[in-house]
Amino acid sequence: MKKSIIFSSFVAASLTAGLTSCSDVEYPDTPNAPKAENVTSDVDGRSVSLTWTLPQGKDIKGVQILRDGVVVATIEGPATSYSDRRATPGTDVRYTVKIMYADGTVSEGITVHMDIISTEKACLLLPCEMPELTDDDEIYAANWFTQEYGDNGVVMTPADVNKITVKDNPVVWINIDREGLPMGWRNLPEKLVAPEVLDALRDYIDAGGHVYLTKHATQMTVPLGFLDEQFAPRLYASGAGGEGSDIWTMNCNIGLIYDHYDSPLFAGLTTCDVFTHPTIPLIGPGWREDHNC
Template identity: 25%
Template sequence: MKKISIILLALIAFSFTACQDKDIDVTPMVLQAINADEISGSLQGDDYTWTWPQLPAEQSMQVNIYEGSTMVSSETVTGNTYTHHHVQTNVPFVYVFKISDGTNLSSGAVKHYMREGATQISGLAMAQIEKSAGYDASVTWNKAVDASTIEFTATNGTKTIQESLPGTTTSYTIEDVVNGENWTVTLRAVNEKGSSMATTGNLKIGKTAVAFLSTYATPEELIAKGDDDEASAWLWMHETYPNAQFLPFAKIKSTETIEPFRVLFWLRDLEGVGEDAVWNMPTDVAAATPFIKKWYMDGGSMLLWSHATVYAGVLGRLNIDDMKSNDHTIGTNEGGVNNDTWKMAVGLNPGGRFSKDASTHPIFKGLAVESNDRTKLIAFKGPGWTEDHNCLFFNLPSLLTGLGNQEEACYTQLTQTYGIYPLGTWDSQIDWVSQLNVWEAQQGNTEFKGTLLCIGNGGCEFSMKNADGTPDKSAHPKNNSYQDNVLRLAKNAIEYLKTR
C-alpha cells in the first residue's frame, strides 16, 4: 500500500509539473519584449525620464516602479517616454517595462536607477514677522542630514534672492517684505554626490489677526454653558494669542466685520444628539454664512475642528449633498472610558501600489512621528474618557475624480486639480485615498481663494473629560497624556493658515 501511494503521488506531481510547463514555459509570448539596452534615462531637475524606440501605433508601454519588492506605481503610457516625477535621493528604484497591446503583455525589461545626492530638507516653515516699520519674513527648516551647502532661493515674482548657505544653516530672514506680496522659497541640500529634491514653501504677506468663532455671546457664557472642548479651545487660544478676538456669529452682519482677520477658528462639538444636529446650522451661523463665504472666496482661511468640518459643505467648498449621502462617520455620543492609545496615520500606501507621506506638512512640525513598515503615525489620545467624535467622509475623492481610490491618478487629480490634500487618516485606512479625516482644501479649481484645514479625527479632542465623565475646562486639560500634541497641532495649523 505504501508503494502504491508513492507511485500515485509521483503521478500527481508529474501531472502538475506538466501543466505548469504547458502554461508558462511552453506557450510562446504573444508580444516581443523590448531589449533593456534600448531603454535609456536621464535626470531633468527632480524628474527622471526614460526613453525607448517608438512603438507601433497599436502598442503602449506599461511601466511598473518598485522600491525593493514593493510596487509603488504602475502606469501605461503611449509614445516613447515615461517620466518619474519628484525622485527622492538615495532610494534604489527598479523599473519594469512591458509592452502592451491592450490585451496582452510582453515579458518585462528591467532597469535600475538611484539618484545620488544629499537628503531632502524637511520641516520648512515660513512666518510673517512684524517690526516697527513693516514686516520681515522668517524662513526656518530642520537641520540637513548630510548637506555641505544649502542652495536657497526666494522670489516674489519680481525680486529674487539666491544664497549658498552652510549645510548647518536652519533659518533665513527675508527683510522688508511688503503687504500683498507672495513669496516662494526653494531649498536644496547639496553634497559631493549631488543635489536633493527641492523643498518649497509659500508665504502671503498681509494681515495677521485671528478670531475664535462661537455661537455663544461671550467667552464667559461659553465657559459656563458650553462644551468642554469648545471652552478649552478658546481658553488655549486666548492664552496663546492674547490679541485673538472672540467673535460670536451673531455679530457678523457684513464682510467688514471679518475683513481684518487672516484666520477664523471654529470648533464645534456636540454630544447626546442625532447626526442631523451636526448638519443643521444654528440661526446665527446661517445668517453669518453669506458674509463668511464672501470673505473665504476673497482669500480668508479657516480652521474647522470636529463637527465644524461639515461647514466646508455649507460654504460650498464641497457639495454638501455628496458629503451627506456618501459613506461618513459622525460621532455624537457622550463617550466613556477607553484605555487605548489612538494614533493617526500621516502616510498613505494604497494597496502598496504607491505611497504618500504627509508627515512633513507644516501642521505636524515638531510632533513625534513613529514609523512602521507601511506608514507613519502620530499619537493624539491616551487612555481615559473618550468621546470618539469623529467627523469623517469616505469616497469623496473617487466621486470627484471618477477614479478608483487606490489609483495614484486619483490622488494626483484630487490634489493638483481639486486642491484637496488628505493629511491624516485612521491607521486602518492607509490603503485608500478615500478618507477625508484630517485634510486641507486649497483653492484648486474653485473660486475660493482661501484655505480650509479640517480636523475631523476623533482622537484630537481639545479636552479629555475626567474619569467620572465631568468636564475639564482649561487651557491645558490634564487627562490626555498626548495633550501637548493636540495643542501643537492647533498652533501649527493656525500658523500655517497665516501663511496662506
C-alpha cells in the same frame, strides 16, 4: 476624535490682469532686452501689490515675477500689476519683475525690496459668547485659544462675522464639539449656520481667507462650498464615549490624496506612527468622548 479636516482656500497670488501659469522655471536674461520701468510696490499687512510700465512698441509675451529669487508667477500677456496676499510677516522680501518677449528674449529683472509687517490675529469664531458655552470641550478649546494666542488672537461670534477680514484674520477656527449632536450641518448651532454668516464666510474664503474646521464643525464643508451635499463627511459620532487604551489622532492626509501636513497651522507639532502615515496625536489612553468626525 480620530480625524479633523483642514479646508483652505489657497490663493497664493491674484492678478489684476492676465493669467498665470504653473511654471517655476526662471527664464534666463537676454542682454539689452528692454526692462520693466517704474516698478513700484505697496504693502498692506501681508498683501504686496506690484505695478510697472512696459516698454513701448514691443511684442510682449508675458511677465515673470520672482520672490527672493524664486519664480512665483508667470503672467501671460502685457500685464502691468501683480498681487501677493501671502507674504511672510517679519521678513525683508525682494520681488523681481522680468519682461518676456515674443521673440524669446527676456529682460533683466528689476527688483524692489520691502519689509513685511503684519498686525494679523488668528480668529476663533464661536457660536455664542464664551460665558454662554456649555460643552466642556468647547470651553476648554476656547480657553486654550485665548491663553495660547493672547494678543495675537481674537474671539468673535456670528454677530461679529462681518468684522473678519483676510488682512486682519488670515485663519478662522471654528470648533463645535457636543455630545448627542446629530450629523448634518443644519444641526449645528443655528446662529453659526445662519444665511448671513455663511455668506460672510464664503466671501472671506473667496477673498483668500482660510477656515479651519474641527470636530463637528467639519459638517460646514457643505454650506461653505467645499463639498457637495452628497459628499458630506460621514465619519461622525457624538456619543458619550468610554475608556480606551489607544491614541486618537488628527489626520491631515485626507484619503491619502490631499496632504496638508505642510500647512503652517501644523508647524512644529509632533506626529506619531499609529497608522501607516503620520498623524498628530490628540488624545491618549483613558476616558474619551466618541466624537469622531
